[in-house]
Amino acid sequence: MNAFTFYSPTLFAFGEGAEQQTGELVRRFGGHRVLLVYGGGSVKRNGAYDAVTESLRASGIPWDELGGVQPNPKSGLVYEGIELFRKTNADFLLAIGGGSSIDTAKAIGFGAPYGGDFWDIFTGKAPLSACMPVGVVLTIAAAGSEGSNSCVITQEAGNMKWGSPKSDLIRPRFAVLNPRYTCTLPAFQTACGAVDMFSHICERYFSNTPDVALTDRLCEALLKTVLDAAPRAIASPGDMAARSDLMWTSTLAHNNSVGVGRDQDWASHQIEHELSAFYDCAHGAGLAVVTPAWMEYVMGHDVARFARFAVNVFGAEMDYANPERTAREGVRRLRTFFHALGMPATLAELGGDEKDIPDMIAHRREKPNGFPFGNFVKIDPDGMEAILRLCVK
Numbered sequence: 001m002n003a004f005t006f007y008s009p010t011l012f013a014f015g016e017g018a019e020q021q022t023g024e025l026v027r028r029f030g031g032h033r034v035l036l037v038y039g040g041g042s043v044k045r046n047g048a049y050d051a052v053t054e055s056l057r058a059s060g061i062p063w064d065e066l067g068g069v070q071p072n073p074k075s076g077l078v079y080e081g082i083e084l085f086r087k088t089n090a091d092f093l094l095a096i097g098g099g100s101s102i103d104t105a106k107a108i109g110f111g112a113p114y115g116g117d118f119w120d121i122f123t124g125k126a127p128l129s130a131c132m133p134v135g136v137v138l139t140i141a142a143a144g145s146e147g148s149n150s151c152v153i154t155q156e157a158g159n160m161k162w163g164s165p166k167s168d169l170i171r172p173r174f175a176v177l178n179p180r181y182t183c184t185l186p187a188f189q190t191a192c193g194a195v196d197m198f199s200h201i202c203e204r205y206f207s208n209t210p211d212v213a214l215t216d217r218l219c220e221a222l223l224k225t226v227l228d229a230a231p232r233a234i235a236s237p238g239d240m241a242a243r244s245d246l247m248w249t250s251t252l253a254h255n256n257s258v259g260v261g262r263d264q265d266w267a268s269h270q271i272e273h274e275l276s277a278f279y280d281c282a283h284g285a286g287l288a289v290v291t292p293a294w295m296e297y298v299m300g301h302d303v304a305r306f307a308r309f310a311v312n313v314f315g316a317e318m319d320y321a322n323p324e325r326t327a328r329e330g331v332r333r334l335r336t337f338f339h340a341l342g343m344p345a346t347l348a349e350l351g352g353d354e355k356d357i358p359d360m361i362a363h364r365r366e367k368p369n370g371f372p373f374g375n376f377v378k379i380d381p382d383g384m385e386a387i388l389r390l391c392v393k
Contacts, residue, residue, distance in 0.1 A: 001211050001261035008255050010147050011174040014248065018178045019051045019137055022094070023059025029133055029173040031092030034063040035085050037105040038096040039070065046184045048096055048139050056094075064088045066104075072276045072283065073100040073107075075155045078118060081108035085132070093134045095172075098193075099143025099283075102136050103151035106170045109134050119155055122162050124368065131169040139181040141247040142193030142284060144200055144254025146175035154277060161273040162367065177251070179243035187234045191341035192284025194230035194246065197253040198223060199287040203266050204259035206298075206305060206376045216308075218258040223313045225249050230341060267374030268294045271387060274360040281350045288343035289350055293390035295331045298377040303327050347391045357388045 013021050026034060034056060043049045056063055066081045085093070085108055095105035110131040111118030120126040136146045145151060149171050154161040164170070182190070205219040225245050232242035252258060271294070272286040279286075299306050307323045310316035310330025314337075319325045335345060344350050361381050364370045372378040379387070 001215075002209055002263070004260045006256065006260045007168050008147065008171065008257065009168070010172050010255070012147070012177060012251065013174065014177045016178055016180055018176045019048065019181075020055055022052050022135070022137060022176055023055040023057075023061055025174045025176070026056065026061055026092055026094065026135060027059055029092070029135065031061065031094075031133060031135070033088065033090045034061055034092045034094045035081065035088065035090040035108070036063050036065045036094050036096060037069060037081065037101050037108070038065075038067055039098075039101055040068070042184070043096045043139055046139065046181050048137060048181050052094070052096055052137050063094070064090060069097065069101045069104050071100050072154050072161060072280055073104045073152075075119065075153055075157070077104055078107045078111060078153060081105075082111045082118060085112045091132065093132055094137070095134065096137045096139065098138065098140025099145040099196075102134070102138075102143070102145040102172070103153060105134050105136075106131070106145070106151040107153050107164065108132075110164075110170060122153070122155070122164055124165070128165045128167045128169060131167070134170065134172045136172045136175040138175055138177050138247070140185065140189065140193060141179075141182050141243070141250040142189075142196045144197060144250045146172055146177070147251045147255030149256070152273070158366070159277050159363075160367070161277040163273075175251070177247050179240055179247045182233075182243050182247060183238050183240075185237070187237075187342060188282075190233050190237075190246075191230065191343055192282045193250065194226050194341060195284040195288045195291075195338060195343055197246070197250045198226045199268055199291050200253040201226075201258065202291060203269060204256075204262065204264050205309070206265050206302075207262040208302070208376060209262040212262045215258050215260065215262055220312045222249050222253055222258060227313070227337060234341065263375045265374050265376040267376070267379050270364075270373045270379075271384060274364055275347075275350060275352065277363065278356055278360060279351050281352075285344050285350060288338040288341075289345060289347060289391050290387070292331055292335045292338070293387050295334070296390055297383065297387045299324075299327055299331070301377050306330055346393065347388070354389075354392050357385060360388065361385055
């Protein structure tokens with residue numbers, strides 16, 4: 001295990017009725033005027049918006065609103081939010097929704113105190129040195145942004161979907177998690193969320209760091225929880241036990257508690273960001289296509305780890321005479337699981353086209369230090385092309 005420093009200051013309020021604490025929590029963490037950040041009408045249809053605004057009203061906290069956040073959140077709304085935050089003299093950001101709303105709020109949070117273009121922080125032109133406080137009322141179990149130290153925004157000028165620098169400054173001060181609000185999600189969104197959290201865990205699990213038995217077991221427990229809970233939540237949307245397991249798993253999958261002390265990969269996410277940039281597909285759907293293809297490409301690097309994945313996560317029988325057969329069985333079972341959730345398996349099912357592969361690689365080259373990426377296996381342009389070709393079949 002590597003040496004590490006782990007700091008995760010977010011307060012989590014979990015359970016039915018937890019959203020009633022929102023106003024009190026804003027006050028507790030120094031907020032006096034809030035900018036609410038949310039997406040479309042779902043937070044109003046499921047009651048989260050009304051519950052949150054009532055709690056703010058009861059605590060005497062005024063608010064302004066920035067709606068219209070889209071999946072794969074865009075820079076245009078971040079610029080609008082920074083201007084609105086400054087204009088209204090807000091001192092606290094409150095995201096209602098999932099990862100897109102939270103990431104938008106985070107970007108506004110570190111863009112508002114910065115004197116220049118917030119994108120300078122993404123490119124490394126300026127450091128991420130300050131962030132206004134952010135709170136979260138989560139309604140989608142998926143991205144884990146409610147407890148993470150990063151965010152992802154698409155810069156519309158150039159269509160660049162990039163992650164921010166990692167910084168504990170942008171971890172939310174609090175996150176309110178009531179699984180009840182996830183019960184009305186369409187099956188597709190629930191499935192995308194399950195794939196996203198599964199992939200977040202895999203990005204940590206497939207590591208070259210030795211002597212990580214504890215976090216290996218923690219990762220495997222979370223992966224098995226997704227395997228169990230996601231089909232139940234889709235089959236019975238009101239299954240609160242399944243919804244609760246998924247909601248807390250999404251947080252643990254990405255607040256790095258299972259990733260400490262080990263090198264992490266993140267190649268699948270880097271490749272998927274290009275799919276999202278080109279096709280505006282759901283992030284989880286893109287990962288359902290890329291992650292098994294990445295596994296197939298890198299499996300030979302550490303067959304034993306993939307065999308362990310097959311046995312300990314999917315319950316495959318170990319073939320000691322041919323461990324690679326066991327490893328391949330694990331990837332096959334992963335593809336079957338994603339398919340059973342209703343996820344796409346190929347580039348074409350995402351609305352993509354094989355002819356775009358060279359353009360995606362060229363687009364990746366535009367990113368500073370774009371190649372190589374990944375840590376389990378370093379991915380160069382030829383490797384990225386090979387993985388994307390595996391997404392075609």
